[in-house]
Amino acid sequence: MAVVVTGAPVAPGELWEFCSGKIPAFATPxxxxxxxxxxxxxxxxxxxAALRDEGITADTADRTTWVAG
Structure with a gap:
């Protein structure tokens, strides 16, 4: 999991697309x-540790189930 701090709205797909080809597939969150x-x-x-304790929340995007749109 990657926890991202951003000032502007970013779609999860944009970040995954950015990672594609720049880092190995196994390292893409x-x-x-x-x-x-x-x-x-x-x-x-x-x-x-606080981030680990929170874990996956309702607003966490999952690459395996994410649909653009």
Whole structure:
């Protein structure tokens, strides 16, 4: 899964298309979740454990079931 912080709206298909041919297929994330900001510690490090604990949410896009449109 990749958690993406973006200021402009991006469709998951656009990001998967961007990855195509640039990185190996096995490295292309299956799941994408777009967020406004990442959870951080007081020292401004990303709280990766918090992202793992959230896991796949209702707004997570799955490459295997995603349909453009």
């Amino acid at each position: 299956r799941f994408l979740r777009f967020v406004e900001s990442l959870p951080k510690t007081p020292s401004e490090k990303v709280r990766k």
